[in-house]
Amino acid sequence: MGNLFLGLFWAVLLIATDNSPPVLLTAQEHPWGNFLPNSWRIVQTVTVANVDGQTIQSQRIVRTTLADVDNEGITLQESETLNLSGRPVEKIPQTLKHDFFQELIQENVQISQGVPVKLTIGRKVVPCDVRIYEQQTSGGRLTTTIWYTPHVYPYILRVERIQRAPAEGPNGVGPIIRQSVTLVQETSALHTIRSSRRSRTYTLQTVERAGNITKITDARCSWDVPGGLLESTTREFDGQNREVRRSVAKMTNYSSFERIPGTTTRQQR
Numbered sequence: 001m002g003n004l005f006l007g008l009f010w011a012v013l014l015i016a017t018d019n020s021p022p023v024l025l026t027a028q029e030h031p032w033g034n035f036l037p038n039s040w041r042i043v044q045t046v047t048v049a050n051v052d053g054q055t056i057q058s059q060r061i062v063r064t065t066l067a068d069v070d071n072e073g074i075t076l077q078e079s080e081t082l083n084l085s086g087r088p089v090e091k092i093p094q095t096l097k098h099d100f101f102q103e104l105i106q107e108n109v110q111i112s113q114g115v116p117v118k119l120t121i122g123r124k125v126v127p128c129d130v131r132i133y134e135q136q137t138s139g140g141r142l143t144t145t146i147w148y149t150p151h152v153y154p155y156i157l158r159v160e161r162i163q164r165a166p167a168e169g170p171n172g173v174g175p176i177i178r179q180s181v182t183l184v185q186e187t188s189a190l191h192t193i194r195s196s197r198r199s200r201t202y203t204l205q206t207v208e209r210a211g212n213i214t215k216i217t218d219a220r221c222s223w224d225v226p227g228g229l230l231e232s233t234t235r236e237f238d239g240q241n242r243e244v245r246r247s248v249a250k251m252t253n254y255s256s257f258e259r260i261p262g263t264t265t266r267q268q269r
Contacts, residue, residue, distance in 0.1 A: 022113050022129045025100040025148060029155035031221075031228035032066050032074045033100065039256035040065040041226045045249040059083040064227060073099040101146055102156060103133055110134040119147055119157050124190045126152055140165045140174050152189045153223050154202050158182065180208035180215075200224050212239030226256045 027033030045060040061081045068075040079093040097105045114130030126149060133144040140163055147158035159182040165174035187202035200223035208215040219232035229251055236245035 022116070023150055025150060025155055027069050027074070027100060029148075029150055029153075030074055030098075030100050030102065031154065031223065032076065032226055033069055034223075034259050035066055035226050036257040036259060037066050037068055039226045039254075041229075041254035041256075042252050043227075043229065043249055044252045045247055047245065047247040049245040050243075056085075058085075066226065067095065073097050073105055101131055101148065103144065103146075106135065108136060114145065117147065121152075121157065121184055121190060122186060126157060126190075128157060139163065140177065141167075153187060153200060154184065154204075154221065154228065157184045178208070178210040180206055182206040213237070225251065226254055227251075 032039075040063060042061065042063050045062075047058045047060070049056045049058075060083070063079045065077045066074070067077050075095060075097045077093060077095050080091040082089045082091065099105055110133070112132045112134075114132050116127060116129050119126050119128050128147040128149050131146045131148065133142075133146075135142045135144075143162045143164075145160045146156055148156045159180075161178075161180045162176055163178040165177050167174040183205055185203040185205050188200060189202070202221050202223070204217075204219040204221060206215070206217040206219075208217075214237045215234055216237075217232055217234040220230045221228040222230055229249070231248070231250045234245075234247040234249075235243055238244050
């Protein structure tokens with residue numbers, strides 16, 4: 001009788017688990033969410049391009065400041081200076097708000113949950129929930145699929161974006177004109193406890209294809225700095241697999257106040 005009762009208990013528990021809503025990410029799982037407003041970083045990007053046999057170099061400096069963290073997402077302010085041929089040009093500063101899945105908060109976006117899956121990172125298998133964004137744009141339809149977990153930083157472990165051209169006919173599906181995949185290659189979260197302050201690093205790789213152009217970005221990141229990025233290299237190849245452009249981005253400076261969990265105290269890093 002006891003075994004029967006125990007079996008019924010686990011059956012009810014499994015049903016409740018299967019029907020339970022998916023866990024969503026919070027500010028604590030966002031690369032800016034553990035810092036207080038007025039934390040900032042500066043990222044410098046140097047791009048070298050081969051245009052008609054000539055080498056052209058440009059420099060881009062972006063300062064990003066955390067403006068606010070609320071229940072809906074993260075508000076960032078960006079100021080950008082572009083230096084091309086020795087002439088600095090400052091762009092109009094902009095304010096952007098992202099949700100906790102690092103997606104811009106915009107109108108006319110349909111959000112749904114997909115079927116949970118398991119991702120393999122190195123030799124580790126990580127169960128993930130799936131979140132899907134669908135947006136109709138002037139250039140067609142953009143679908144973004146995010147594989148995520150609140151248990152392994154950087155919490156978003158894979159992102160796939162597919163841009164399709166406008167469909168022909170009411171029920172047609174347009175051809176793919178651009179697609180990219182961002183995947184966590186390695187994260188120290190699988191080797192150290194989550195609360196460890198010694199090493200909270202991870203690496204990302206993004207492969208983007210549009211027409212005959214392929215871009216490959218390798219990034220080194222740390223959960224201990226605002227925005228996460230430490231440095232990245234983007235290589236762009238043409239249809240004949242020749243490198244035609246290379247960009248190297250580095251975080252050159254930052255200032256941050258980090259939230260201490262469970263308190264209202266801030267700690268400068």
